[in-house]
Amino acid sequence: MRLLIVEDEPEMLLFLKRFFQRKGYTVTAVASGEDAWTAVSETEYDLVISDLVLEKMSGMELLKKTRAIDKDLPFIIITGAGTIESAVEAIKLGAFHYVTKPFQRRELEITVQRALEFGMMNRRISKLTEKTDMENNLFLIGKTRQMNKIVSIIEKIADSDTPVLIQGETGTGKTMFARHIHALSRRGEGPFVTIDCGAIMPSLLESELFGHVKGAFTGAIRAKRGLLEEACNGTVFLDEIGELPPQTQVKLLRAIQEKEIRPVGGNQIIHIDVRFISATNRDLKQEVKTGGFREDLFYRLSLIPLYLPPLRERREDLLQFVAQFVREFNQRHNKQVIQLSPAVLQTIMNLPWKGNIRELKNVIERAVLLSDGPVIDSECLGAGGMDPQILTLDTREDVDESGEPLLLKKTVEEAEKAAIRRALRLSEGNRSKAALFLGIGRRTLYDKLAHYQIEKDH
Template sequence: MKKILIADDEKNMIWAIKRALKDEGYTIITASNGKEAIESVKIHEPDLLLIDLKMPEMNGLEALKNIKKNFPNTLAIMMTAHGNVETAIEAMKIGAIDYISKPFDIEELKIQIRKALDIRKMSDTIDYLTEELKNKTGKRIIGESKGLKNVLNIVDKVAESKATVLITGESGTGKELIANAIHYNSDRAKNPYIKVNCGALSENLLESELFGHEKGAFTGAINKKLGRFERADGGTIFLDEIGEINLNVQVKLLRILQEREMERVGGVETIKVDVRIIAATNKDLMKMVEEGKFREDLYYRLNVIPIEIPPLRERKDDIKLLTYYFLNKYSKELGRKEFKLTDEALDTLKNYEWRGNIRELENVIERLVILSEDNVITKEKLPKEILYIKGQIDNFKLPSSGINLEEVERNLITQALEATNFNQTKSAKLLGITRHALIYRIEKYNINTKK
């Protein structure tokens, strides 16, 4: 039963709210001022706090500030006088998830309470999912952004089902972690969990690895071999880089998805398998279907539950958490003291595009911890490719005296070459132009490309 704490010095208001929520199944706790509210949160740990702004001894804002400092996970809705927008904004900054103006419609309050408790449920679910994943794999999902919460909400809903899942997203976004979370929070968690990197195996080897082979099926097949699907029977198989499989293997995979049966390479025996399939790719499979490189029927069989992981550049709220997580991880591994990050350095990291996503961020932080002579990461210590970010161009203002555009262009090209150790492909990527366009400009400005 959900517990709601109502903090208000008006007895009539508390009575009215309690009466309205009587049939909703909540346990109601009350407080008549800010200090009582703080004590009640300590004792009862409510799922939701409804707190009035104006109260004796300590007002709602002061009480909420104290509660969020000591009990940061407490969800709160601030009750304010009609039209007091400034106070409502201040309450949201402190940590209230919403506000409602007095006098309010009781049905509107009920809706806001339900929404708030849904957020609580999602938050608890995410905590559970990430903790279970950490316990099973030693790895955890880090982040609080809306995009990541949406992904984990889907994970929670699909984990207990047998539905096939297709995880999409750029390289380095954490597709395997999401697959792990689905398996380890399903009723198959104690059964086999087999992972296959489809892009790392040749065409013939992949077929044999997935479906197994009989003795003598091909040169070198001196013994019968069970395939990954047979080994995953009763559990889950994770097919990473599914866009790399050839059309012949696609046909066999389609049969497993449709009939839950297969034959080993060189075999005639039909083998039944009970396997939950999770696939992942950084490719546009629909585009591959249009190009004839991926079977349309297989695509729809795989895409029963689609989960798209947003790139890190769309999860800027998570960059700070991830950065400090990796700083802590690598400082412990190397026996270093706790690292600090200046605000300027953090802002620079947030504004970088992170084309390599979380994997790139982790690599950068590991490098910084290894190479840093002290325990403070400043902007100046960041890699050159991060310092030369596109966001700086957006903020550039043309001076009233004007500039020499060719001189600026020559300077930027030189900086890009130096930042990439004179790798022309990487330099062109930094500048947002093609390699041919870069070579043309190098020749135009007679830039020395020798190290």
């Protein structure tokens, strides 16, 4: 944590600097408001501790100017007994608290700790640009045996700091799983910082990861805190880790092993406390063999490897995804879709879904938007570029064999019955084995057999 201390009494300034350095903080100590303003303008700090009475630029003026460029930076005022009213006024202007001279060391230390926690919370809120619906995330985990195994692994390792590598095709939900691991961990209340290694220019990537000092390169007019430091007490999600340039791989390996970083152009070592989760759609083992990815970094990142199967390998979940997405987009777009035509159902079940869950979600949103009533028909599904050959599989009717439209609930039930019958065939009628194949308990299977009136055929 970086502290800026402003005090015009040399002995007090030296005392405060040494006191907080011994507590493990990185401290910048200056003797005037003007120097403090220059420091705040050039470097990101986690807290400012300033005497209220300073020559030329007072602590109050420094507070006002600081608030104009960083509204979330916590500010503690140190004041004498005769200026308490001014200190109270400073709090109204946004200071976190004030401490009166003479003060107890423990009192000041506790105030600083609380101010830092307050600042971290405010920054987290300010930088939160997307809301995560954990109920939807849990739904996307699915119910196949393979997915249940992944969930079981996540529950065992979520609360550790062990690095996790999530592999899978584009659109399989790697980011959602990373967020799920973070939410279940002891770091769940801390920041979740996503770094897209493939979207940041290689020349800027190290600055984004590790930060930089003022003047480190052209355009570096102010010191910048790196994202690894921003994620303190939280999780760093390195998306598309396979895109990381070789020179950055070396520095990242050190950051993971030593838990410390060095900003670009600087000499100061900064300690970090983060958990690393990485994701890629590449075969990193093959990349290691061809020399495109460091072997030592690969094994460091993949202490817990997870593979998310593509949607075409988990057809049992497909209709549940459809039902969830229809509900979500009904609410978002004020629609009342409750039915799928048989042609649409057949199309959905036969598509290869190369974009996986993300592609399915986009297709369903478009279909819901284009629907004129409660039914998604082939016209809604086909608008916007769907493969016409796939859409001609069967577009003659929009009713099932009984002449009734297919309800979403009904299609899910039909999929469950088909999966149960298949599990019974594979297990040769052994219900315990069938339950294992389905990833459910025996009692649940017996209840479903009774509900669907499925007889034991073997």
